[in-house]
Amino acid sequence: MPPEIPKTLAGLPTSAPRFVGKPTARIEDPALVSGRVEFIDNLALPGMLHCAILRSPVAHARITRIDVRGAEAMPGVFAVLTGEDARRTTAPLATIPEGWGVHCLAAGKVRFVGEPVAAVAATTRYLAEDALERIEVEYEPLDPIVDAVEAMKPGAPLILEEKGTNVVLQKKFVWGDVAGAFRSADRVFTERFRWNRLGANPMETFGVVAQWDPVDGTLTCRGSYQTQGYMALAVATVLQVSAHRVRVVSHPHGGSFGGKGGTRGTCIAALLSRKAGGRPVKWIEDRMEYLVGGAGQAWDRHYEASLAVKADGTLTGLRVRLIDDLGGTPEGAGAISAAKPLTSFTGCYTIGAAEYDLTLVLTNKLPTGPYRGMGPPPHNWVVEQMVDIAARDLGIDPGEIRRRNFIPKDAFPYEIVTGNEYDSGDYAAALDRVIEMSEYRRLREEQERARAQGRLVGLGLVSTIEPGVFDWNAYAIVGVPMTGVPEGATVSIDLFGKIVAKVGFSLEGQGQYTVAAQVLADYFGVEMSDVRIVAQDSLAAPPHFGPGGSRLGVALTGAILGAAERVKAKLVRVAAHLMQADPSAVELMDGKLRLRGVAGAEMPVAQVAAVMLTRSDLLPPDVEPSPEATYVWTAPGRTPADENGRAKSYLTAANACHLVRVEIDPDTAQVRIDGYWIADDCGVRLNPANVEGMIRGGVAQGVGAALLEEYVYDAEGQALTSTFMDYLLPSIHDVPQAQMATLVTPSPFTPLGAKGVGEGAIHTTPAAILCAINDALAPLGVRATESPASPQRLWTLLQNAKPGR
Amino acid sequence: MTNPVAGTRPALHAIRVTVNGVVHEASVDPRTTLADFVRGDLGLGGTHVGCEHGVCGACTILVEGETARACLMLAVQADGRSITTIEGIGAEGALHPIQQAFVDERGLQCGFCTPGFVMTVHELLATRPDPSDEEILDHLGGNLCRCTGYESILRSVRLAARRLREAKAAGAEEKA
Ligand code: FES
Numbered sequence: 001m002p003p004e005i006p007k008t009l010a011g012l013p014t015s016a017p018r019f020v021g022k023p024t025a026r027i028e029d030p031a032l033v034s035g036r037v038e039f040i041d042n043l044a045l046p047g048m049l050h051c052a053i054l055r056s057p058v059a060h061a062r063i064t065r066i067d068v069r070g071a072e073a074m075p076g077v078f079a080v081l082t083g084e085d086a087r088r089t090t091a092p093l094a095t096i097p098e099g100w101g102v103h104c105l106a107a108g109k110v111r112f113v114g115e116p117v118a119a120v121a122a123t124t125r126y127l128a129e130d131a132l133e134r135i136e137v138e139y140e141p142l143d144p145i146v147d148a149v150e151a152m153k154p155g156a157p158l159i160l161e162e163k164g165t166n167v168v169l170q171k172k173f174v175w176g177d178v179a180g181a182f183r184s185a186d187r188v189f190t191e192r193f194r195w196n197r198l199g200a201n202p203m204e205t206f207g208v209v210a211q212w213d214p215v216d217g218t219l220t221c222r223g224s225y226q227t228q229g230y231m232a233l234a235v236a237t238v239l240q241v242s243a244h245r246v247r248v249v250s251h252p253h254g255g256s257f258g259g260k261g262g263t264r265g266t267c268i269a270a271l272l273s274r275k276a277g278g279r280p281v282k283w284i285e286d287r288m289e290y291l292v293g294g295a296g297q298a299w300d301r302h303y304e305a306s307l308a309v310k311a312d313g314t315l316t317g318l319r320v321r322l323i324d325d326l327g328g329t330p331e332g333a334g335a336i337s338a339a340k341p342l343t344s345f346t347g348c349y350t351i352g353a354a355e356y357d358l359t360l361v362l363t364n365k366l367p368t369g370p371y372r373g374m375g376p377p378p379h380n381w382v383v384e385q386m387v388d389i390a391a392r393d394l395g396i397d398p399g400e401i402r403r404r405n406f407i408p409k410d411a412f413p414y415e416i417v418t419g420n421e422y423d424s425g426d427y428a429a430a431l432d433r434v435i436e437m438s439e440y441r442r443l444r445e446e447q448e449r450a451r452a453q454g455r456l457v458g459l460g461l462v463s464t465i466e467p468g469v470f471d472w473n474a475y476a477i478v479g480v481p482m483t484g485v486p487e488g489a490t491v492s493i494d495l496f497g498k499i500v501a502k503v504g505f506s507l508e509g510q511g512q513y514t515v516a517a518q519v520l521a522d523y524f525g526v527e528m529s530d531v532r533i534v535a536q537d538s539l540a541a542p543p544h545f546g547p548g549g550s551r552l553g554v555a556l557t558g559a560i561l562g563a564a565e566r567v568k569a570k571l572v573r574v575a576a577h578l579m580q581a582d583p584s585a586v587e588l589m590d591g592k593l594r595l596r597g598v599a600g601a602e603m604p605v606a607q608v609a610a611v612m613l614t615r616s617d618l619l620p621p622d623v624e625p626s627p628e629a630t631y632v633w634t635a636p637g638r639t640p641a642d643e644n645g646r647a648k649s650y651l652t653a654a655n656a657c658h659l660v661r662v663e664i665d666p667d668t669a670q671v672r673i674d675g676y677w678i679a680d681d682c683g684v685r686l687n688p689a690n691v692e693g694m695i696r697g698g699v700a701q702g703v704g705a706a707l708l709e710e711y712v713y714d715a716e717g718q719a720l721t722s723t724f725m726d727y728l729l730p731s732i733h734d735v736p737q738a739q740m741a742t743l744v745t746p747s748p749f750t751p752l753g754a755k756g757v758g759e760g761a762i763h764t765t766p767a768a769i770l771c772a773i774n775d776a777l778a779p780l781g782v783r784a785t786e787s788p789a790s791p792q793r794l795w796t797l798l799q800n801a802k803p804g805r
Numbered sequence: 806m807t808n809p810v811a812g813t814r815p816a817l818h819a820i821r822v823t824v825n826g827v828v829h830e831a832s833v834d835p836r837t838t839l840a841d842f843v844r845g846d847l848g849l850g851g852t853h854v855g856c857e858h859g860v861c862g863a864c865t866i867l868v869e870g871e872t873a874r875a876c877l878m879l880a881v882q883a884d885g886r887s888i889t890t891i892e893g894i895g896a897e898g899a900l901h902p903i904q905q906a907f908v909d910e911r912g913l914q915c916g917f918c919t920p921g922f923v924m925t926v927h928e929l930l931a932t933r934p935d936p937s938d939e940e941i942l943d944h945l946g947g948n949l950c951r952c953t954g955y956e957s958i959l960r961s962v963r964l965a966a967r968r969l970r971e972a973k974a975a976g977a978e979e980k981a
């Protein structure tokens with residue numbers, strides 16, 4: 001029987017929660033601020049070798065000769081690998097959609113700058129890098145294809161010749177009466193947009209220590225894995241061993257945001273370990289490798305969008321055409337981020353007809369991968385822009401046009417036209433909070449005065465959805481066949497009443513161990529320090545996914561509560577037996593098993609657990625001596641997708657309204673953010689300080705996306721952004737300190753009413769900033785439509801606006 | 806572990822470095838970075854490496870009390886000098902007030918950048934016990950954090966400064 005999981009805080013067995021819902025300190029932090037957490041590069045195993053990887057310096061070429069003898073002859077070098085080894089002993093990397101994979105080391109041909117070509121394991125990293133210089137590779141150049149639109153044309157150079165095309169997928173999805181909506185529209189607005197590549201760049205790059213056991217043919221990979229269970233499957237597939245022979249151990253890692261990657265690096269380190277007779281091999285990706293050849297590039301997109309609008313501002317139809325440049329292969333799950341916008345295609349609005357004309361294309365660039373938000377942030381950036389274009393043309397305030405089109409608060413649960421169901425929300429209330437808190441009217445008046453003085457001041461006011469609690473079924477249109485994402489936890493109580501929860505993921509930054517400890521402390525009436533969260537490896541943990549898709553806070557809470565309910569059921573049976581009562585008369589409350597209606601008839605949890613573990617003579621005969629239980633949670637009510645991708649997919653829909661005020665310097669085209677207001681509604685906040693951290697971090701990444709971050713390739717496919725001097729992350733000077741308000745519309749579907757919020761403001765900030773910039777530019781009659789809105793791009797626009805200057 | 810295999814690089818240099826108050830004598834390959842020496846040879850893993858090219862600040866340590874990027878220095882350049890790393894300013898259970906302030910104000914998420922920030926703030930507050938926000942921003946402009954959005958870091962620094970000032974005032978009172 002599945003346990004009953006409380007959907008509200010009142011459902012917890014405590015008269016007043018002491019921890020859940022409070023901004024408690026994080027149990028992760030003392031070790032982190034002391035530098036005493038074992039990030040993967042801090043791990044050294046006896047006999048460990050160090051790997052360095054030789055990477056392709058060209059975007060597209062045949063490898064005509066590769067000679068590794070010089071490297072092999074160097075003292076201290078224990079193994080050298082090339083693409084030929086990979087071709088002989090491994091399967092191609094898995095891709096989405098299936099069947100477009102290449103080997104973990106380039107075999108015969110390179111397809112992007114930075115692609116691994118050879119690898120060395122030596123006694124030190126220094127020596128390993130020396131050895132790379134003794135490897136001779138000859139390349140016969142092929143024409144590179146760098147532009148996605150060109151890559152679609154017949155006759156374009158082919159990335160994977162055997163496929164006969166660079167187009168991985170091309171399909172048009174139509175939901176509702178799109179033709180009718182556009183036919184009967186009073187106005188139709190169309191615009192093109194270009195969102196350039198950017199990506200995760202966690203402060204720690206990827207790293208692994210792989211060790212092959214030559215005796216029993218098993219492999220252990222320790223590393224900075226975001227999702228260890230899936231990595232075990234991916235690595236087992238490539239190395240052609242069965243998955244139960246691969247153990248993946250996720251170490252604490254320095255952020256991920258989806259962009260940690262690691263499949264290629266893990267496979268290379270594993271093959272080197274095997275070749276070196278089973279010595280452990282460490283590979284730590286350096287930052288230049290990360291930027292050029294890592295998992296840190298996402299969303300390279302060419303958009304064209306059309307919006308059908310009635311004269312009163314009612315939005316009736318949305319068309320989006322997307323050409324998504326996946327780079328050299330679809331191995332990085334970039335395709336998923338083209339599918340995910342289906343979860344919230346029409347945003348906060350009641351748009352009843354939509355069309356998605358989707359093309360996925362390969363080019364000679366790094367394969368794109370996941371990044372925080374996984375696709376909707378650029379989609380929202382386009383859609384919110386279109387709403388503003390309509391508002392400006394119709395002379396309606398951007399707040400007002402949105403309000404007129406919001407899904408009303410009494411319409412939930414609400415099925416959007418692309419099939420997903422939003423759980424709950426009050427979008428107008430969030431908008432009102434922002435308008436109130438920012439004194440929006442006054443800001444508009446100030447803007448009028450500034451404009452009169454010739455200053456370029458703009459306001460961006462947008463509302464977005466953050467789809468939370470990801471589900472695989474959202475990606476059906478790119479070939480993902482699964483529904484449901486299991487997340488498990490095991491909860492056990494020792495004979496002193498201390499609690500351990502075992503989970504299938506490690507530290508990444510979101511504070512999930514703290515959330516688990518809060519829930520358990522309130523559930524069993526103990527202190528948070530009485531709870532310990534322990535990471536289990538991919539073989540030891542119950543079914544798990546780990547962090548990703550704004551899901552883990554909700555899923556983990558579900559798993560922990562389910563396991564706790566099961567432990568409680570056992571405690572109740574034992575306590576009832578000891579108190580000679582019927583189990584139905586015994587309840588858990590405030591850390592005690594008590595007999596309902598009998599004052600003083602109660603036993604502390606610790607006492608019951610101790611009896612279970614130490615006095616088998618006192619137990620009911622059919623109760624095992626185990627105050628421990630496992631529960632694997634998955635989102636309820638998910639449906640498989642139909643052929644148009646319609647499904648109940650992401651379980652929650654958080655909402656945010658952002659207002660940003662910018663001023664553009666007319667001489668330098670520099671954008672200054674001088675005001676930022678947020679109202680955010682992600683349901684019940686299990687730990688409000690964690691939530692605030694997610695939102696503020698998302699704002700920072702959104703600022704980077706809107707103004708700074710871009711991976712640049714030249715016409716030959718050469719990567720021009722290979723250091724943090726070229727790829728600009730936001731610093732403390734760039735990120736505004738937003739004023740924030742909280743709204744709480746609980747989810748009716750989730751444990752404790754919480755919603756996913758881990759990806760947070762990156763859904764909203766890029767859109768808000770671009771809207772503000774275009775509001776500032778409006779009097780000049782020009783519009784920014786390319787990300788990031790760098791000074792160089794805006795300066796060019798300003799020059800075009802002022803001929804003769 | 807930067808000791809190369811015998812025969813490939815004979816020219817090891819003897820250095821003598823004081824790290825967190827302990828004198829270390831070692832022979833190092835002259836190209837060994839200070840970050841690799843501290844992390845690998847001395848086993849002090851709290852100095853993190855985020856970029857290895859001097860931009861992110863994760864590897865920030867103190868050399869003679871002043872911040873330095875351990876990824877941009879060679880171990881041989883530290884010969885004869887005194888270094889402080891994150892391990893030298895506090896420990897679990899006995900956090901330095903700056904570390905405690907980062908915990909209390911949530912100045913971290915993944916914590917990878919945090920040792921670098923703590924060392925940078927250490928230098929700031931040693932010279933400016935009551936910094937303005939502008940001074941804090943200026944001082945931290947060279948440390949990148951991908952997680953927090955910096956607002957909580959700013960709050961952490963304010964709190965640390967206040968607590969350190971209060972502790973100093975209390976100490977002075979006690980003496981008087
Ligand atoms: S690792 Fe030294 S500055 Fe980034």
Ligand code: FES
Binds near residue numbers: 913917918
């Ligand atoms: S806390 Fe993760 S980089 Fe700063």
